[in-house]
Amino acid sequence: MQTRLLQEQRFSKLTPQAEKWEEDLPEKYDLQQPTAPKLIRVNEINDTWMEIPRYENIAWHGMWVISILSILSLFTYCSLFQFSEFYSEASVDSKIFILVAIFSFLSIFLFFFKMALFVPRGTPVRFNRKRQKVYVYEHQRSIWPWMRWPTVIKVFDWTDIHGEMLMYSGRYDYGHRLSCAVCQRGTYEVIDRFLLSYTVGDNRMIRGLWNHCCLYMQYKPVPETPLLTRKPLSWTPLNTVRWPEDLDKESKTAPE
Template sequence: MSRKHPKQKTLSTATPEEIQAVTDEHFSREPVLTPPLKNWEEDLPENNTKQTVPGKLIRVTEINDTWMEIPRYENIMWGGAWLSVITTIVPLVVVIWMCVDTFSIGFDFPTLLILFMFLLFSFSMILLSLRMALFVPRDQPIRFNRKRQKIYIFDYHRKAWNPWVKWPATVKVFDWADVHGEISRESDRYAQGFRLYGSVCQPGTHNVIDRFV
């Protein structure tokens, strides 16, 4: 004997009161953590909350009985970096050749100053593009160690427009129990859609001391 499943209500069959109740519940939500996340959408369930939605891992670098590592890819146009090197070198060579030809006749201080500024800018752009193409890691992974209950965050601190300073790499270590999940909704030009954040709180509190994507 087949069992009949009760039909779920859809938007077309719901009453205005039910629609209003669902709407009020959605827009009355507030973030649990302090300070709140910008463009906050919702909080993920806590560690001790039963997970009702199956997890989906789109990308996994490696997973075993001890730890799992997932990638975080840097949003850089690697081909554009090489194109920038080429498009900067070509006019640089032409300008240097023209200046050498002009200096054989004579030069003044303003011309020399303009040439120096142009050379400094050109070499800075070439160095910036080369460092982005050759030294910036494609992946900045996150490792979850289940046995130690630790989360390891690899970060590469790239100074976007200053190629003459050091770009350090750091590894942050957090206790798994102190990390809470939050989701934001982005709507700017380069980041649209939902974004998952890991929010690190002081032990036993909801006071955020750090966040990572």
């Protein structure tokens, strides 16, 4: 019985295995993938480069609601002490508690305010088949809102990338994701990972997107019309994706 259970266990060929891993996707150069190529979303596709946006499954309008509620709570909290003698008569421990509470309200407000106003929508991944490079636009945010949230562009060789499907089963995030694992050349030792698609319900969409990228990078014919065309709202120019000039040019052109 124990032997049979061990045989039924499935593991990724990639090391370390991704959290919430479900299966390794076919190798990039396998032309007989079982799912037809399909795009979920696309910003641009031409003979040189293709850009795929990544929209997170987040209710962005809720960020505004929480930030407003947190700052109103802070004003209410401070007003209570402004019109009473409690703070001046409080013990040292009570004063510390009050200051910690005020700092917490400010931190919550700042976090959700930055999320709503400054986080780019649809951070993209560009595939340049002339250079055989992949350019990943990453906005690195932290749970600590007082820190700077920088934008980093990661550049990888397409030959080092392997596809894997992840499965999320949370109450508010149920479905599959397409993860790309970047390995050391000629090995399955993972040195980095990035998501190419956030959660979708149908795993055939994930397999189709991976096949589409594989065929595109091999100059094979692929569909250019995405399944989804509607773009989520972006309220201000501060949410706009801004590529560094040199990498923007490099990722859109063929090598000289």
